[in-house]
Amino acid sequence: MDGDPELEEFATRMFDLARSGDTDALRAYVEAGVPADLTNGKGDTLLMLAAYHGHAATVSMLIERGADPGRANDRGQTPLAGAVFKKEPAVVRALLDGGADPAAGNPSAVDTARMFAHDEFLEWFGAK
Numbered sequence: 722m723d724g725d726p727e728l729e730e731f732a733t734r735m736f737d738l739a740r741s742g743d744t745d746a747l748r749a750y751v752e753a754g755v756p757a758d759l760t761n762g763k764g765d766t767l768l769m770l771a772a773y774h775g776h777a778a779t780v781s782m783l784i785e786r787g788a789d790p791g792r793a794n795d796r797g798q799t800p801l802a803g804a805v806f807k808k809e810p811a812v813v814r815a816l817l818d819g820g821a822d823p824a825a826g827n828p829s830a831v832d833t834a835r836m837f838a839h840d841e842f843l844e845w846f847g848a849k
Contacts, residue, residue, distance in 0.1 A: 735759055739767040739783075742776030748786070757788040764795030772800035777811035784819035791825050799826035805833040805842050813842055823848065 735755055738747040747767065751757050760766050768788040771779035780800070784790050793799050801821040804812040813830075817823070823830040823846035834842040843849045 732759065732761070735767060736761055736765075736770055739770040739776070739779060740774050742771060742774065742779045744776070744779045744782050747779060748782050751783070751786050757783050757786045758792060764793070766792055766794075766800070768792070769794055769798075769800045769803060772809070772812050772816060773803040773807060775804075775807060775809045775812055777809070777815045780812055780815040781819065784815070790816050790819040790821035793826050797827035799830065801830040802826050802828060802833045805830045805839060806837070808837075808839060810841070813845065817845060 735747065735750060736759075738750070758766050758768070766788060768780060768783045768790065769792075771783060790801070791799060799821065801813065801816045801823060804816060821830070823834075828836065831843065831846050831848045833839075834846065834848070840849065
C-alpha cells in the first residue's frame with residue numbers, strides 16, 4: 722500500500738465498513754477478493770475493528786469467509802479481548818463460536834474479563 726493513494730483510500734473504506742458494521746457491503750468486497758484478514762498499519766484486522774465496535778453479524782461473516790478469530794494486532798491484542806473490554810456479549814459469543822481462544826493475546830480475554838469483573842465471560846471461558 723505504500724505510496725498508492727487509491728489503494729490506501731480503498732483500504733480505509735474497507736476498515737470503515739468493518740467499524741460501522743456494514744456487513745452486506747463488506748461481504749460483497751470479501752467475496753470479490755478483498756482478504757478477510759486485511760490488516761491496517763497497526764495490525765488491526767477487519768475482524769478486530771468489527772469486534773471492537775460491537776458488530777456481531779460482521780464478525781460472524783468475516784469468520785465464515787476465512788478471517789482468523791485469534792489473530793492479534795501489533796500490540797498483542799485479540800478481537801476477543803477487545804470485545805470483552807467493550808462488554809459486547811454477542812460479539813464474544815460469535816468469536817467463541819468461530820474458534821477464538823480466550824487464553825490468547827496480551828492481555829488475554831480471560832485476563833481482561835478478570836480485570837473488569839466480567840464474570841459472565843469468565844463462565845463462558847470456563848475460567849471462573
